[in-house]
Amino acid sequence: MQANVSEHHPAVLPYELLLPCLCIEASYGHQDGIRKKICPFQDQPEAFGPDLWSSVQFKDYSNSVKAEMAMALKDRCFLHPTASLCWKETAAPEAICQDIPNATITETGQEYILKEVDVNPQLCFKFSYKNTSHIECPHQTETAWNVSLRATFFQLHVNIRCHIPASFSAALCQKQPRGLCELEPPVYTVTHPEGSVQVDLDLILPWRALRSCLLVWRSDVRFAGKQLLCPDVSHKHWGLLACGVSLGLGLLFTVILLIRWGLHRLQRDMPSKHYSRPILLIYSPDSEEHKQLVCAFAGLLRSALGCPILLDLWELGHVGRLGIMAWMYAQRELVSQEQGQVLLLWSPGTAHSYELWHGKEDGDGGKAPEPHDLFGAAMACLQGELQGAAGTMKQSDWVIAYFSKVCGRRDIPRALRFLPRYRLPQELPGLVKVLQGPSSSAPNWLHASAKDLVRRLLKVERRKGPRSRLYHSWRTTTERLRTSSLIPLTVAKPRKPACT
Template sequence: MRRGRPGAGTGHRHRHRREQRSAMGRPVPGAALLAAAAVLLPLLPVPPVPPAGAAVPRLRVSANFECRASADSTLSPPRCRRGAPARSPLTPPALALSTARLCRPSLPCQPCLRVRLALRAAGIRGLQLNFLELGSNRASWLQVWRRHRAPGSSPWQVQFDCFPVESGRQVLVSLRTVPDQGLAISRSHLVTAEPPGPVFTHTWVPEARTIEVAVPKGPALMVRLCHQLALECEELPWPFHRQVLVPGGHRVSLPYEFLVPCLCIEASYPHRDSLRSKRCPFQEQPDAYGPELWSSVHFHDYSTSSKDQMAMVLSASCPLRPRATLCWREVAAEAAPCHDVPNSTASEEEQVYTLDKVDVHPLLCFRFSYGNSSHVECPHRPEPAWNVSLSVRGLQLRLHLTSSVPASFSAALCQRRGGQCEPEAPVYTVTRPEGSAPGELALLLPVQVLGSCVLVWRSDVRFARKQLLCPDVSRRHFGLLGLALALGLVVTVLLLNCRGAWRPPAGAAGGRPVLLLYSPDSEEHLGLVCALAELLRAGLGCEVRLDLWEAGGVGRAGALPWLYAQRGRVGRERGTVLLLWSRGSSRLFRLWRGGEGGGEPRDAHDIFGAAMACLHGELGAAGRRRDWVLVYFSRLCSPRDVPRPLRPLPTYRLPQELPRLLGALRGGRPAPPHRLRGRAKGLLHRLMEAEASKEAAGDSSGGCPGSPLQPPGT
């Protein structure tokens, strides 16, 4: 498909006009030419006048050299092109005039004057034609310049199509050279009045979808319906094309397919090359700009998700150039409203409409507007390039994204109010990079308010439709959310009661950062990871750094840079790196070490591998590190699952040694109250039982049932 900017070259045309006027000076006045014409007309031979040729669609100049042309304000800017003369060349000096017809698009045809001339090229750079229409005293001028100096002295052959004239008027034309070499040629030509064309009347019968044509008494007429294009009236497609000979005093009904503005009635006499009469009665008819106008248009969709481009090609019965903008629908139904997208006008060239940086989606459409009518056309491919689904796990919403193209996706929680759902901070982002294999991406969003929805969209393009997802809490998810909210309330009450007993003294380590690391292989592990993180954040006031809570930051910076930045911050602020271990962690550790038989550690490509590489280097350089702590849940792991190189780290078994872990994170080991120990153990046991019951029920979605009510650090 060709692309570009409509109207390219207009600036050059106006610039040439200014250059030509400044070079030529003031045009020769038409009145001064009348006296010269009276003297010169008898002196020069008059070439034979050629018959009128085919219709001329626009003003133009043809020459046998590279040329440029300009005219005064009474004429449209003519085009100047190099081309061989349409007829046999004239012998210089010569000036020949003939009658032609000017049929510009969307305007009725009118007679015009065609000018042909021949000049010797030696010593001249341009020429000027002056026109004077006698009777109306309408004067105009035309200038033609040679663009480049050419060797040799081939005579100039120039043809101008053409000077518009009223029928029955006489026109005086004079020619002068630039620079003036004393040559002045004048000719006059009478544009004879055209006889009137065939006469007929018509009646529109909308209920029968026909046009009734009546021929008055007299000669028979050949009548038909046609679609008026730029230069000709094209016949209607089968079976609506009919050309009927109607005797005088009779009438005929002609059916049409669509009522469109360019539908016309044409009548002619039966003999060859007869005069024709044409009427286009629906150009100002509002009914011609309704649904039938768009039914007559064929839309060819060439949109591609791989190029992030929407592209459509129009083929229509009428020469339309509608305006195209983006709009989006909520549902796939033709009657559904389409909401406009601001500043989304598509570019158009030769009926090809394109718009770049678009998330091509079946519900992101083009709205074509023409006059007071519009039509919505959506991409013809029913499947989008990406899909998203939503699952609920406790106080966490999990988005499952699959994409066939590299892209970035963003999501944000929102609350529905009056049919609207505006995104709220923070915004979470995940990316499928260029060159990566297709697969599933995941985003975890904490539920802040029961009944929250999620808006998901592509964030790496300029125009994207936001997809609204709301969790289904009508069935079993309602029970899970109720359990999660109840557990959240228990956590809040428990930690508020115990925070006073555990409040650290001034200067204690209660506010130091904790970097929580885990293995991502175990789905049931995620809920306990988030529960432990919430316990540390709300109970001790620790600033917990967890990738599940900082999906936006991880997506923007990358997994490895994010980890190294957090590790450096923990070291500077004397915080703790908390490594949550599981059987899956053991498997990943063996893979990282190079397989079951050992070997050199592999390069790290994810957070867990980078954490192992970081820990391996620190243990080798400085021995046992005090800011690394390893914990595991007794029901998900055993001491034998901890690799030998990691056993020197301080290790805590949960939930049995949870109070010791909390004391260690505070910087000391005070014995907590027995009531706190029992409540903390009971809380974690209930969380683990809830995880086990959901696994038994077949819920395979991941989530964080103990996630914070407001994720920090995003």
């Protein structure tokens, strides 16, 4: 911006931002005239302070996996502010950011990098220049770990969920009048080992005073903010808790009288020590709710029979590293070595997956599933055992179970009808005997639990559409399987090679 100035015509120079590098240069109009430059605001931080930081562009490069905070600056005046770390107790913009001692950051080409730090939206950069300062927090809002607190009678239950290798510490603290919380020993520590799989770490701390709070922080880095968690001590909450405790004390005598009877029932229903043959559970993922019911059924078998249940949903980390095909074949080899069984859990979606596995397109133009699908891997493994050239295969090595009122015995394709089939919960005792031996028996509660599982499964299927449409599509699919020209899996003399 240029303007001519005379004694009777002063000039007015507009500006966008009042910065310390905003200067005025004056000179005479003739060539090679003397020039004079002044920067009137460079030593007046009270004047340029508000505009200075709004003119700076901040770019965040922080990485929680590498435990590194990094921020790049781009400003008009090429300033070199100092930087340090500070911690906000809350994520609110107006929250005070408390300085962290010995956390000064060195600038490298207008980039500020600090290693061995727990990246958190509340752990921020504090930039300072000539008595002015600015707080800039990491732009990413997600954290590599989070913590939750639940209070019970005289105990604090701490749950830490993380997906990076790290160590965490927790300790009780007492709130002070100024809002600080003074830490009290001992300090409890828990560690997540190497790996990127998300895990839950749990700590149980004694709780002796209602006004006590909890400090939790990451302890394997140099710089980390301490998260403050205080239990809910509202009158309503503790009134309910006191009522529950009183009721529990009143029933204590009755519970003591029932202990011997309960122990007797528990010993009777506990699985025998010889129940050790593993079971590989195969299913088709009809829906997220269906997968939850599969997990529930697997938990029932494990609790009732006391044998290992091999389920991909319980080993997602292992499956992710190996791949579903390699995991399936490895588990089948283990089951074969331990003389266990493969249990194929049949459902309305299984026939459709079976048809797709044979490469048939359905009426909606669907495509065959990916070759790394669990159900497809299981069918390929079964077909390989039937058509192999070495060894013999017992029919009880593979077993089919289906839930009544959801599908029937005739809904299983002809190619698989040579395998033992069991209707649940009616034929549950027979399934238990074939899975764990003729002398085995199911505990009394297993039958009732299986019936409840059937009711839940029916509710899931009804949410998908009217019941008549469900059975119509299911029958249509199975009829196409019966009348199609597919080559059946069965052969005259089935034999079993290794799946690998």
